[in-house]
Amino acid sequence: MTGLRRSLLFSVLDRYGVYAFGLVGTVIAARLLTPADFGVFAVGASIVMLIDVMRDFGAGTYLVQVEEARRDVVRAAYTVSLLISLACAAALAAAAGPIARFYGEPGLAHVLLVLAGTFLTNPLSTAATAMLRRDMAFDVLAAISLAGAAVHLVVLVSLATLGHGYMAMAWAALASGLTRGAAANLARPMPWAFVPGLAGWRAVLAFGGWSTATAVVNVIHDALPQLMIGRILGAAPVGLFGRAQMVCQLPDKLVVSAVHPVVLPALAEHARGGGSLKEAFLLGIRHMTAVQWPALLCLALLADPVVHLLLGPQWSTVPHLVRIMAVGMLWLFPAFLTYPTLVTLGRIRDTLTLSLITIPPSLLLILLASFHSIEAVAATTWVTAPLQVLVALSFIRRHLTIGWGEIARAVCPGAVIALCTAAGPSLVVALGGFHLDISMPAMAIAIALAACGWLVGLHVSGHPLLAELLGLRRRLTRWA
Template identity: 45%
Template structure:
C-alpha cells in the first residue's frame, strides 16, 4: 500500500503540474484566439487523435500488463508501433487536402500535415514510458511529463502571442513530443530496443486489436460529434462546445490525472498476486466521487463566473452548456477504472462490448441533438452519461463480483459531501438579485462557502479521502512527531 501511495504522490505532483500548465494555456489562448479559430483547431485535432489511436495500437498497455517481458517483446512492440506510425503519417499527409476541401477550410490541410510529423517521433517513446509505468517509477515519469508539458506551454503561448493562430497548438504539441523523446532517450538509453523484430508481433497485434477497438469506439464517440457540428452548425459552435467540455472535465482530471497512471499497473500487480480487485475498485470510486461530485456541483452552480474567469467574456455563451454537462457527468465518476479493472481481470473483450453497446446510440443521440442546437447537445449528456455508466457497471459487476449495494455504500458519503459543498453556494445564488451572474464578491463567498462545506462534511463523515490524504501527508513529512500530529 505504501508503494501505491508513493506512486500516487509522484503521479499527483506530475499531473497537477501538467494540469496547471494546461489550465494556464487554456486561459491565455482563449483570450488570444476567437471561438472560430479554436473550433478549427478542435476539428483538426479530432482527426489527429483518431489517427493516433491506430498509431499506438495498444502496445504500451500490452507491455504494462504482460505477465512476463522479454527483449523480443519490447523490440516487437517498438517495431509494431513504428510501422503503424509511419503508415499513419503517410495517410494523414495524403488525406489532408481532401479533408480541408470537405470542410471548406484550406488552413486545415496545413495543420494536419504539420501535426503528422509528430507520428515519426512517438515510437521511440512508447515502449520506454510503458516500462516505467510497469515498474511504477512514477518519479521518472513525472520528470518526463512535466518537461514535455512545460515545453508545450512555452511554445504554444509564445506563438499564439505572435499571431500564429491555431497552428500555435500544433507547434506546441510537436515541441512537446520532441522534448519527451530527448528526455526518454537521455534518461533510459536502450539502443538495442530499436532493432526491428516481428517474432512477438502476433500476440501484440491480437491484444492491440481489442484495446484499439475499445479506444477507437470511445474516441469516435467523443470526437465524431465535433466533426459533425462543424458541418451542422459552425466552427464557432465547435469551439464553444469544446471549451464547455474542457471545463466540465477539469474536476475529473483533478483526480484521474493523479490516479490514472497508477490504476492499471496497480490493478495488474494485484491481479498477478491473486488479490481482490473489488476492494480496489470501490476505494477508487470513493476517492474519485468524493472530489469530482462536489466540484461538478460547484461548477453547475457557478458556471457563468467560471467561464468568465477561465475563458474570458467572449465565451459566456458556453455557460449554459457547462451547467447541463456538469450535472450529467456526475454519473461517470467510476468510469476511469472500467477498462483497467477489466484488463486486470482478464476480460479485455468485455470492455469492447461495453463500448459497442453504449457509445453508438449515445453518439447518434448527440448528433441528433446537434440539429436542434448546442443546448440540446449539452442536455443530451443527462441521458447518455447514465446510459454509459450503467452498461459499464453490468460488465464490471460480472468481472469482479460487484453488487449494486456495494456501489451504493461506496457512493453514500460522496453524495453527502456533494450536498454539503453545494449548500452555501446554492443559498448565495438563490439570494442573488443578479441570478447566475454573480459579482466578484459573491463568487468568492460562494467558492469559500463550498470549500468550507466540503471540509466540514469530510471531517464528519470520515471519508476515505481524508484517510488517504493523511497517509500521504505522513509520508511527505520527515519528523515523526510532525507525522503523528
C-alpha cells in the same frame, strides 16, 4: 510512504503540473485567438484523434502488463508501433487536402500536415515510457511530462503572440511530442529497443487488436460529435462546445487523470498478490464520488465566474453549456475503473463489447441534437452518461459478483459530501439574489465555503478519505 502512495503522489504532481501549464496556455490563448481559430484546430485535432489511437496499437499497455518484458518482446512492440505510426502519418498527410476542402477551411490542411508529424514522435518514446510505467517510476515520468508541457506552453504563447492563429496550437503539439520522446530516452536509455524485431509479434497483435479496437470506438465517440457539430452548425459552435467540455473536464483532469496511469499497474499487482478486485473496485468508486461529485456540483453553480476567469468575457455562451453538461457528468463516477478492471480480469474483449453497445446510440442522439442547437447537444449527456455507466457496471458486476446494493452503499457517502460541499456556494448565490454570474470576490468566498463543507462532509459521512488526508498531513509535518 508505500509504493502505491508514492506513485499516486508523483502521478498527481505530474497531472496537476501538466494541467497547470495547459490551463495557463488556454487562458492566454483564449485572449489571443478567436473562437474560429479554436474551432479549426478542434476539427483538426478531432480528426487526428480518430487516427492517433491506431499508432501505438496498445504496444505500450502490452509492455506494462506482460509477465516478462524480454528484449525480443520490447523490440516487437517497438516495431509494431513504428510501422503503424508511419502508416498513420502518411495517410493523414495524403488526406489533409481533401479534408480541408470538405470542411471549407483551407487552413485545416496545414494543421493536419503538422499534426501528422506528431505521429512520428510516438515510436521514440513507446518502449522507454512503458518500461518506466512498469517499474512504477512515476517521478521520472512526471519530469518528462512537465518538460513537454513547458515546451508546449512556450511555443503556443510565442506563436499566438506573433499572430500565427490556429497554427500556433499545431506547432506546439509537435514540439511537445518531440520533447517528451527525447526526455524519455534520456531517462531510460534503451538503444537496443530501436532494433526492429518481430519475435513475439503475435502476442502483441492479439492484445493490441482488442485494445485498439476499443480505443478506436471510444475515440470516435469523443471526436465525432465535434466533427458533426462543425459540419452542421459551423466552426464557431465547435469552439464553444470544446471550451465547455474543457471546463467540465476540470474535475476529471485534476483527479481522474492523475490517478489513471497508476490504476492498471496497481490493480494488476494487487490481483497477482491474491487481493480482492471487488473490494478495490468498491473502494475506488467510494473515493471517486467523494471528490468528483462535489467538484461537478460546485462547477455547475459557479460556471459563470469560472468561465470568465479562465476564458474571458467573449465566451459568455459557454457557462450555460457547462451547467448542463456538468450535471450529466455526475453519472461518470466509475468510468476511470472500467477499462483497468476488465483488463486485469483478462476480459479485454469485454471492453470492445461494452463500447459497441453504448456508443452508437449516444452518437445518434448527438447527431439528432446537432440539427436543433448546441444546447441540445450539451443536454444529451443527461442520457448518454447514465447509459454508458449502467452498461459498464452490468459487465463488472457479472465478473466481480457485486450487488447493486453494494454499489449504492459505496456511493452514498459521496452524495452526502457533495451536498455539504455545495451548501456554501448555494448560499453565496442565494444571498446575491440567485444570480449565477457572481463576482470574483464572491466566487472566492464560495470556494472557501465549499472546501470547508467538503471537510465537514468527510467527517459526517465517516469517509476513509479523511484518514488518508490526516495521514498525509502528518507525513508532511514530519518532512517539514
